[in-house]
Amino acid sequence: MTNQRDYRATVFLPKTDFPMKAGLPQKEPGILARWQEEDIYGQVRAARAGREKFILHDGPPYANGDMHIGHALNHILKDMVVRTQTLLGKDAPYVPGWDCHGLPIEWKVEEEYRKKKKNKDEVPPKEFRAECRAYAQKWVDVQREQLKRLGINAAWDRPYLTMDFQAEATIVGELLKFAESGQLYRGAKPVMWSPVEKTALAEAEVEYEDIVSTQIDVAFEITASAVPELVGAYAVIWTTTPWTIPVNQALAYGPEVDYVLVAVGDKRVLLAAPLAGEAAKRYGVELAAPLWEGKGADLAGTIARHPMHALGGFFAEPRPLLAGDFVTTESGTGLVHMAPDHGEDDFALCKAHGIEPKFAVMGDGKYREDWGWLGGQGSVINPKFNAPDGPICSALAEVGALLAASADYKHSYPHSWRSKAKVIFRCTPQWFVPMDQAREGGTLREKAVKAIADTRFVPEKGRNRIGAMVEGRPDWVLSRQRAWGVPITLFVNRQTGQYLADPEVNARIIAGVRAEGVDAWDDERAQDYLGEAYKLDDYERVTDILDVWFDSGSTHAFVLESGRWPELSWPANLYLEGSDQHRGWFQSSLLESCATRGRAPYDAILTHGFTMDAKGMKMSKSLGNTISPLDLMRDYGADILRLWALSVDFTEDHRIGKEILAGVADQYRKLRNTFRYLLGALDGFGEDERLPVAEMPELEQYMLARLNGLDATLRQAVADFDFNTYVRALSEFCNEDLSAFFFDIRKDSLYCDAPADPRRRAYRTVLDTLFHALVRYAAPVMVFTAEEVWQSRYAGASVHLLEWPELPAVSVDGTQWDALRALRTSVNEAIEPLRREKVLGSGLEARVTVPADAPEAPASIAGGLAELFITAAVVRGESLGVERTQDAKCGRCWRHLPEVSEDGALCGRCEDVVAAQDEAAA
Known part of the structure; x- marks a missing residue:
């Protein structure tokens, strides 16, 4: 047929400015800067004020170096917890913190001394501590900016630092609670000792x-x-x-x-x-x-x-x-x-x-x-x-x-995990917390064992791990023979060897540390602390410092209870750290809280494994196989790193490498493409177009039922902290239910049906429901991309202020649809060889025969099985078969239909739509 009209302009193609190319490394910093300028953390707090709280207490990393991949994984998981709880409508604040005392920082400062041929012992203690404080603050500031880049939404301008005077005073106060209740003693026992670092070590500071x-x-x-x-x-x-x-x-x-x-x-x-x-x-x-x-x-x-x-x-x-x-x-x-x-x-x-x-x-x-x-x-x-x-x-x-x-x-x-030097057992006078001292409510060991039984563990195996450690551990060695840390603020009677446990003296000590920090514990102030009731000549001022695990084990007291962060409360709903913290922070927090409060400071513990290289090898600088999250964000963007962290089974040791990240990038691309399609397909959608669920074809109702199923899966995954399942379910829904099924079937309706056609309206109504649900589901995972998606459609308020979607209740027989989808897969597999052999240009040219007992399409699917399979026709016979149709091709929708008189002519549907367009244009 000559002089055919070009119908391309009459087709309703999706329209969107949302780019397929993400450009995350360039785009994310700008989004981050806007969040900071608009105080998105404060906006979320205000939006959730008065709601049920969910408190995740951040375990403090050491402030002594750049963020590494373990930091990134840990904080992404924490952010995911906080964001999903916030999405559920809870008030879930996130106050980050840093551990600033102890050997990790002191050792680094000493390394600088050694480079300069300087002897630490010749430096006045206050001067040395000031250098340690400055070193810690430097790395707090560095790590803070690096962690922000991950898209972590937190109170970055109000973090907690164990070296803050208020924190140091609270730690001292917690120690003196032990003293006043008789839960301290000084004894000579063999303890792990580092001859290189010249101090006692806790089991948690030792590696084998x-x-x-x-x-x-x-x-x-x-x-x-x-x-x-x-x-x-x-x-x-x-x-x-x-x-x-x-x-x-x-x-x-x-x-x-x-x-x-x-x-x-x-x-x-x-x-x-x-x-x-x-x-x-x-x-x-x-x-x-x-x-x-x-x-x-x-x-x-x-x-x-x-x-x-x-x-x-x-x-x-x-x-x-x-x-x-x-x-x-x-x-x-x-x-x-x-x-x-x-x-x-x-x-x-x-x-x-x-x-x-x-x-x-x-x-x-x-x-x-x-x-x-x-x-x-x-x-x-x-x-x-x-x-x-x-x-x-x-x-x-x-x-x-x-x-x-x-x-x-x-x-x-055993070796020190800081100096890597061998340690020895060495008997020295040290300060201990007794594990088996009989007290009201039981021994500390008994209280801790009960608290473990009352705590939820994810994964469950964590219970046995920490339980075995607590049941078999020796008395807690609190003292260290170092300079940079919270002092053991005790006076010991030179005659009796007993420490002074006077509440008035202790109150003065706490006030002194609150005003001046750890430097307040010195000989000059000693008599002032003792007051008129005691003479300094009768007492020895203890000069040891506290085990840094006591510092971090006390964070629940000065972070959750002090009132400095009014959005927080005690106890925490969750502690989340690496599995090594069963012998570290989880345990020191447990013992400190059980000794002073009779229970754990947390209701649940979530642990993650460690990140290995692509071959499953432990990362180390000596092997040259470390992977920097800073490099990954520069090359891929933070959302790819987040998607990786939330896709792996983080409860076990897991891997990262170029091939793994390439797979994650492909997963991201498909999710991004889903949002791009939704934005384009919803161009111009308004409330007057919305169709009630009851008036929709069963395909649309089925997809809403599938969305409800996804919703239930994601809710359960959030409850289980099972983010691997969360991301996998979200990705599979977008790829298999939407891109490969629903979008594929309904693109004909979107492109070619009249705007007022009930089928097209139903489809676009469901797309709108999908958009609002999926952008919320994705927001805790791909924080930057979800914001970009949301702002592309609704400029203004952030996507991260939204709450979990409310979905229409739909009931559809999933069994029938499972059978139809299985048959559709078989039909596509039968068509594919003919496409490769050029017998068919596409499935639209296929006339398909299905077995007589094959399932029927629901009555509301006007085009029957051909509409679901995107073929020219479907007939019934003895077995599955495919041949080329003899029907002519519509010049607008490209469907082959008996009603089309010749190739290039219009089918009845397209003829009506074009006529209406022509009339409107005239």
Whole structure:
């Protein structure tokens, strides 16, 4: 047909200025600046004032470096929690915080000193603390701007800092609550000690790495025993810490263990029977027949002497053999050397028999100058010091006590997670909180165990993890021998050794710290604090500082309770941190609160795993596989990073890499495309076009039912903090229910139906409902994109002020639609080969045969199955088949219909629409 009219101008194509190309790295900073200028956080607070509260208490990261990928993941998750709760209509404030005291910052300042050849100990403490404070503030400011860039909506201008004077005073006040209630004591116990950092460490400050140590077998001559055969023989111990031999005070045996006396060269040695064979191999001898056999219980009353007894003094004292139920036959010799200064079991067993620690090893890991053997030498963590040819082993060999030594024992060993240096157990006077002190309401351990039972854990396995730690943990070591931290503000009576627990004195101390910070605790003010009732000469002012975990464990007190942030309240609904905090912040907060308030400061704990590289390797600078969130935002934008964080199963360790991010970027592109389509398809939509649900075709009603199903899934995901499911459900709905199904079917109606046609009106009404729902659902995930989408249609108020959508209630038989969608998939699969072979240009040219028992289209779908399948016609037959239609093609909608007289002519629908347009134009 010649002189055909071009009908393209008569088609109602979507119109929108919303670009497909996101340009997030360039666009997001401008959106962020507008939020800050308009105080979007304050607007949200005002909008939710008086509503039900949801309090997430932010765990404080250390202010000592750039934001890393763990910070990004953690804060994105927190922001998602707060935003989804806000979307549900709750008042969910977010006050961020930073941990500013302790070794991480002090260590960094000392590093700067070392670079300048400067000795920290020569710097006045106040000056040093001022440098630590300035260093912390610098990184607070840096991290704050970096975290803002993630789109986190928080009270950034009112964060909490543990170094604020008010915070320091509250921490002191919490400590003095322990003191006044008798929940503190000073005792000498072996604690984790860092010779490099010269301070005690908590378990949470220790990490375990595999090392190779020297293992030695040392012979102690037996001088007295109820078993005559043993006198003059040697009790042999095995250890991987040769440096503890100079502090040995006893030996331990297992009462139920079988022991034998065997010949090794010119010595008769006592060994556990199950270990004698392996020991003989180490000594390079054949195991001979036993000279004596007996039980460990037979060794009661046996006395040995130290190999270095000739040195006299401490080393000449007798070494008793003591029964220890911790002695096993898993490795070694079945006899354990006891150094109460350097082991928990050693300390407990020796103390029970009146043997006290000697404090021979100093804070730097060297022996005391006056120690009889190796005085002033060390450091004890130096492998060379402990080596088979080192000073300890050489001296033992000279006196004939070293039966075996080899530097080949591989095992896990504790290290400081800051300096990465090995730590030791070292007995020093420290301040402790007792875990098992009988009190009203139970011991602290019992209260903590009950609180764990009363707390919700996501994932549930967190309950067992923290529970096992609390049930088995030792007393809490509160003291540190450092400068930058909150002081242990106690006065100890020089005569009685008891600390002063006077509420009036304590009130003056708290007031002093509130006014001047930690510098207020000094000798100059000491008498003022004591007042007229006490004389400073009678008291020692404690100079230790608090474990930084006590600082962070007290944040609930000065953040949630102080009134400084009136939008907050105690207890928190949720604490959210990495799984390592079961032994860190979760636990210190639990113990602090249970001791002072009788319950946990939180109702629920959510934990996330750690981010690995694309190969599943732990990220480290030495491996060169770290990924900076700052670089990712520069290359991809914050919304891509957010979408990644909320798409992975964050409750487990998870991965990030270029291929993973490419997949996330594709997921983002599809979501963005959904919004672009909605904006274009809704161009010019007004309330006069809206159609009641009851008047809609069943396809539209079905899609509203699917939206209701999505809504329920997302609500449950929010309740479960299951953001992986949240994002996956949202993406699948947009991709599978909308783009690949609903949008695909209804594009013909959108483009070609008359504007007043009920089918088109129904479709656009549902699109409007979808838009309002989906932009809200997406807002907590893609915070910048959702704002861009919303502003494209409704310039003005932010999308983040909106609440969860209210959807029309719809009931549709989903079973029938599931069958129809499955049949549609089969039809498309049958069409695709013909398209590839150029038999068909598109499905619109297909005449499809479906089995006779195939489901029918609902009556409200005027075009029947052909409308749902987007084909020329659907007929019934014996099996599924596809052929090219013989019907002519409409020149406007491109559908092949019997009513079209020839290719290029119009179908009845298009003829009416064009005629109306022509008439309107005329």
